[in-house]
Amino acid sequence: MADLLSVAKLAGVSRATASRTFATPERVSPATRRKVEDAATQLAFRPNKVARQLRARATKMIGVMVPSLNNPVFAEQLHAMEVAAREADYSLIVTTSDYDPSREQAIVDEMLSQRVDGLALTVAIAHDSAVLATLKRESTPCLLVYNPLHPGGLPAIGVDNRAAMAEATRHLIALGHRHIGMVAGPLLQSDRARLRYAGYRQAMREHGLAPQPLIEMPRHTQAELACLAPLLAGHNRLTAVLCTNDLLAISLIGELQRAKFSVPGDLSVMGFDGIDLGQRLYPSLCSMEQPRIEIGRAAIATLLAMIQGQSPPLPFLPHALREGESVGAPPATRQALTPRSPERNTP
Amino acid sequence: MADLLSVAKLAGVSRATASRTFATPERVSPATRRKVEDAATQLAFRPNKVARQLRARATKMIGVMVPSLNNPVFAEQLHAMEVAAREADYSLIVTTSDYDPSREQAIVDEMLSQRVDGLALTVAIAHDSAVLATLKRESTPCLLVYNPLHPGGLPAIGVDNRAAMAEATRHLIALGHRHIGMVAGPLLQSDRARLRYAGYRQAMREHGLAPQPLIEMPRHTQAELACLAPLLAGHNRLTAVLCTNDLLAISLIGELQRAKFSVPGDLSVMGFDGIDLGQRLYPSLCSMEQPRIEIGRAAIATLLAMIQGQSPPLPFLPHALREGESVGAPPATRQALTPRSPERNTP
DNA sequence: CGCCCTCATGAGATCGATCTCATCGATCAC
DNA sequence: GTGATCGATGAGATCGATCTCATGAGGGCG
DSSP states (O other), X not given: OOOHHHHHHHHTSOHHHHHHHHHXXXXXXXXXXXXXXXXXXXXXXXXXXXXXXXXXXXXXXXXXXXXXXXXXXXXXXXXXXXXXXXXXXXXXXXXXXXXXXHHHHHHHHHHHHTTOSEEEEOOSOGGGOHHHHXXXXXXXXXXXXXXXXXXXXXXXXXXXXXXXXXXXXXXHHHTTOOSEEEEESXXXXXXXXXXXHHHHHHHHHHTTOOOOOOEEOSSSSOOOGGGTXXXXXXXXXXXXXXXXXXXXXXXXXXXXXXXXXXXXXXXXXEEEEOOGGGGGSSSOOEEEEOOHHHHHHHHHHHHHHXXXXXXXXOOOOOOEEEOOTTOOOOHHHHTTTSSSOHHHHOO | OOOHHHHHHHHTSOHHHHHHHHHOGXXXXXXXXXXXXXXXXXXXXXXXXXXXXXXXXXXOEEEEEESOSSSHHHHHHHHHHHHHHHHTTOEEEEEEOTTOHHHHHHHHHXXXXXXXXXXXXXXXXXXXOHHHHHHHTSOSOEEEESSOOOTTOOOEESOOHHHHHHHHHHHHHHTTOOSEEEEESGGGOSHHHHHHHHHHHHHHHHTTOOOOOOEEXXXXXXXXXXXXXXXXXXXXXXXXXXXXSHHHHHHHHHHHHHTTOOTTTTOEEEEEEOOGGGGGSSSOOEEEEXXXXXXXXXXXXXXXXXXXXXXOOOOOOOOEEEOOTTOOOOHHHHTXXXXXXXXXXXX
16 A cells, blocks of 8 residues: 555655665665664555566566366476475466467466566477467567477476386386276377377387277366276287376276276276375376476476576476386286186186 | 557557557547557567556456465365456466465565455464454455454355364264264364364264264375274274365275275265365265365455455355265164174174 | 765656546537 | 537656666765
8 A cells, every 4th residue: 555655755765765775775874774664664565566577677477377277287286386486586377278279378468468577388289389389489488397398499398208108108018918008088189198199109019019099088187987998808908008197097997996897906007197196095096207396396497597598408307107006917917827828718 | 578659659659549559449540540550560569567557556466375286175276266367357376375374474465565456365274363464454355265254354255164064974974873083184273174173073962972082194185094093993983084175085095995994884984175086086085065166266256346345245155965985874784684783793 | 174985865767558638630510 | 610529649647666876975084
């Protein structure tokens, strides 16, 4: 309510002196400082950041756009960003896009109008995003989070999705699985899902195994057993599936158990993301962990460096296999002590 | 980058006319409008919201403070707020407090300095919060979310925690449970947890049952079986527990299953919050649902009304029992067909 | 005693958009 | 033809803090 001018008047000094009292107290005589501080207290003075931002041509705000907050991956990352930003005295403007390109565009426009000092964006598909093309022409530092590097040269931070999923696949292969499927949301609508599928195929081929066609679920984070059930019976039935994200995996496990399948007895299920919750379930979720906290923190640190004109290196952040009870040896291996092969074993 | 003045110059008009071209195009002649629009396109003009905010003495921003984003209750509510705010052309500044009072204070100060038009806060304990005492004196509209009504008169939005938990308790009693416990995080550190415990005790007494002492877990959203195990054996062993939140319940179920307890066979577990994920698990989580989406939406709507000087009514929002597989009849009832009472049945 | 330097302070411009009020030309009614 | 009205436009103030530069008082030193 009260502004600097009223404080200055009450203290009997000029605006400049009042301003200095807060910005550079050592340049104000102790007596004057005291008067100004008293006046400020008396009037419950609160500096107006908007005015400061206008004058400084900098807002100390970072715009963050994530697809959704209902997926803990993004919520956890955002939490880390918020903490890191506040440590550096920055605030976050947070928006969600639901992967809708028109919303993405509107959000970015809005944030640029708001004169955020930097942008941290997670878009659906980076390489053909109209928004990003626009952004290249802007001078506001912009960092992609989770997305792969953008051909237009926008920096990106995240794990090597392809390598990570290949590694996850190899984990299952090493356990003896041969019939491994991959479960995803509709249309592989994010570039990460595509890279993960590529990693899966690569690892399968490396081992002379046939990559299976993608098993698409109608929703991104919710499994429908009907889409998978046909593949769980018969000669070449799946013994393990990889899911493109943890929520999908968790929901799939729930559906399987409700239908009296055993996990991992009948089917091993592996996730991707490593959200906290996965470890608390039974069976605990085996997953390929993205360092969400570290990604959030590093994103802010990188953006701050970019704001100061540097262009810090952006290696992939390390993914890590998180063991879990949802993955085990395939039924075939368990019966390997008997002479009969699993195919013949099942009528 | 480019400002209105450069656009005006390029178009050969005054700032005022350029400004009008965007604000009230009908008051500018078509020819001039065209010239200004061309100039704006050519210079990639983006209006500077900071300047507008300073002049308008309003930011169209709402400050949101939640304890954490790692709990889906808050993440889901925030998601709803973000959508509702954007529809009304408002942005959100989002911060997390981890229930730390000093952080709460710093955050609120920061947001007031930022001149947000309204505040939506979720604090640990509303009735003795220093922050809220400060806020009463400010003119910025402020709404408590999830917290109970504040004695100082700050409006609040959420469910009737006490009634909701009483209802949850009655649900278990109706199923035949008599030995019902309540599991909470450390120290009942939030006012909601306290009200829920009160609701539990009330319902127990109503039915002539003895409320059990609170079972405190060392962490707010993660269960440790050791704290509960002693109560699961013996004559008066618990047949059901209520948890103060869903994450705690989910983690408890995981721990129980890992220790080969059956849920709900050996112990019924009920949550509170109704987060989406609960329904996807097996057993699905029985919970008392808080309408998180509706709370988020209503919070924004209420704040917008308050910003316009109204003081809309704030009834409790309705909670709803969500059935789930994690709750069933107590073992005693299952054996009720045999003549022996459950107490004597167990050596 | 005079010169210079330092320190505290104030006057005024500035950031970029918007709002009020004045102006000017044109149209219209009488 | 002349005053009134209306529409389009511009000049200038304003929002609140900060920055630059100028001023003036006081101290140190030759």
